[in-house]
Amino acid sequence: MTRPRPGQPARRLRWLRRLGQVVHAGTALLAAGLIGLLALLAYVLVEFAEPSIRRFGFGFLSSSTWDGIHNVFGAWPQIGGTLITSALALLLAVPVALGSAIFLSEIAPSWLRSPVTYAVDLSAAIPSVVYGFWAYLVLVPLDAQTIEPGLSWLSGGRGPFSAPERFTGSDLFTASIVLAVMMLPTISALSREALRAVPRTQRESALSLGATRWEATRMSVLGPARSGILAGVILGLGRALGEAIAVTMVIGNIPILPGTVFSSGTTLASWLVTGFSETPPGLEQDALIELGVILLVVAILVNVLARLILARFRDREGEEPPRPLWRRRRRLRGPLLPTSASAPTATRVPTGSAFLRRRRARRAVLWAAIVVTAGCTVLVVLPLASVVATAAQLGGSAVLQPGFYSGTTPIGCNARAGVTCPVGGIGPEIQGSLVMLGLAALIAVPVGLLAGIYLSEYGRNRFGRTVSFVADVLTGVPTILLGVVVYVVFLMSYHDAAHSALSGGVALGLIMLPIVTRATEEALRTVPVALREAALALGFPRHRVTGRVVLGCARGALITGILLAGSRAIGDAAALLFTAGGSNFYLQNLTTPTASLPWFIFQNFNSPYLNLQTDAWGAVLVLLLIMLVVSIGARLAVRPVGDAAGAG
């Protein structure tokens, strides 16, 4: 036992107190580092975009020229493309996501709820490069051949849905669908949680009035959940605005704002992805970084908005209720009824055939609601099913070969009569991904844990709240911006390692850091205060209470947070494009360009060589498997410890 006893020398007590101060100050410093990180992101981007900002001023936002030969740049096609695709994606995704949330929270029978909910949450974890690859192979042809001609015919061939010269499928419309597919699970999950947070008596009160399930949902559940749903929608929008990789793969990527959504265009993030790695330092690169500045501003605004709505939503629980949005002034007129209970009541309830007709109508509405929301739920999980089926079909043959996990990238080749293609593998990619994930964890886990400890144990003040707010905003910053900033900083400080496992690891670490921090904070907050007080009453110093008692109780949730952060990082392609670069060989040291699974998929998604495509699908399967293992592991990690905490 290390706790001070009456007989212990005062020296030890002094030492313990000093240690407590060091822990407090140290964790506070790391927490402040998160604010510093956001400031650094903004500073680096603005600093590098400065020549472009000074040269073009606000005209940059409205000009449509992107001319690298005459050095004239304007971002309107990128901004417009981003706005159009995001808006269209929202339009497609919100009703479907909301319908599925209502189905899973209010309507579905309980045996159906948990597996489908799990599938929805799993689809939120699929990396964007996988969605992009899937969209390139499945959606693009489907759009080009069926959906787009049909829609343009329906719209009469005018306006934003008019027919282009040729339906290619690589256009704003397909990009919008991909974004919608990626937003669906996020919005669905967050809306579902908002609905679940409405107390059960609310529903039961409505049911007891004779409401159907659908009427009860409308009367008593949707209203209170409104702001939670809105926040979910805005967070989904944030994800869409900053999405780089998947959009790049299907949008065609030309710096033009077309008159129809069935033509190619680009977005801020996808233009940055395409242009940045091929552009030498100069005004064009500065202009590209200015796109990043716009992206960062938009991402911060959107995330701040969503977090503010959520924070208000959470604070308000159990406090002053919201004022109704639409207030109808009402004053009751008419004679007061005598208050004596024996007075006859005039029945105003419709009876007879009118009432029966109304009951039939209400039941029809209920069934319509069930069918529609169930259909929405099918639409939400359909992409996951299609992704898995496509990957299994096209990459299944690769992952079954034992050499696949150790071999290196083969020479591109199409099998013909008399030609056997070399069997390759993704050994370097697996190795590179794991090495960079390890580096990322080395940075993010200790820093994130300690910063999270500060937020939960010491940070019940304005500074602590600010840090958690900033961490939330950081999770919403497009990962491509993290990649750009890390690359630029390495260029200046450690030039030789700008494209290396080291810079890739740092970029992935920055993805993980805010997630680990917030997960730690939330996990520690769930440990009951009584437990802390019990330990304090035993004479434990504060930092030891945290170290021994609180961390122990929250162990499962901490592991879950780290696992989920890691799975976000290992699937991210955007952050690695500029940092790790890419390679076809095993890693020799940490300062050379490095292969990774997402990078490999992105490199080969449109490869003309069949064997490379098969290997890319194999890599998709490996990534999906990792996601599956992580999500199962995360579930297992939470359970037993949660029970133990409950028992203690």
Next chain:
Amino acid sequence: MATKIETRELNAWYGRRQALYDVSLAIPEGEVTAVIGPSGCGKSTLLRCLNRLHEETPRARVSGEILLDGEDLMHLDPVAVRFRVGMVFQKPSPFPNMSVFENVAAGPRLLGVRGNDALDAAVLEALQLAGLWEEVADHLDDPGTSLSGGQQQRLCIARALAVHPEVLLMDEPCSALDPIATNKVEALIATLKARYTVVIVTHNLAQAVRVSDRTAFLYLGKVVEVDRTSQLFGSPREKLTENYVTGRFG
């Protein structure tokens, strides 16, 4: 008095746990019946079976008969049953996104009452029945949740009364209220029994004595004894009942 609701051999489960065992209970019309018993004995479950709310709980199951005016309500449309059998919950639960007026109007609207005059009349009547009219007449547009706890509970009673139910179920309606608010709700219950059949679940034995005509004592999911309230508290037939009402356990 005629029997309004009757359960026959009613069994109820939550998953594998059985909450009610062969409960057979007749509830007479126009009276207040109290259901008492220690925590977890199945009082609330019994109440929730009477308007088929029990089955809304995941993995909940029911067997046996529940007769409403002699008709087995397990064969009726649950929505129609709940419109005839209203319920008030332990915690006041006004719809937070609706004003006082809209809370009370919610039920009539469901039933297809249209037009300002008809709705006004229905709301006015329900608020007066619940004895809340004088207190909220100037606050009809305020959110229902802005009232005090006792007012909120009476608002919920008014909301339930606005659809003219035949039976009103009350699940510990006063346990979240202060003594003064409790008094008002108890007084209200006394005025309600002229028109409604009331079933009230309560922890509070004194409350059962004050408000009810008949009392049923439940223990471990079984009905131990049902009788006139004065009889059950004055000279119980069962030893178990006597121990409970004299405070020797529970």
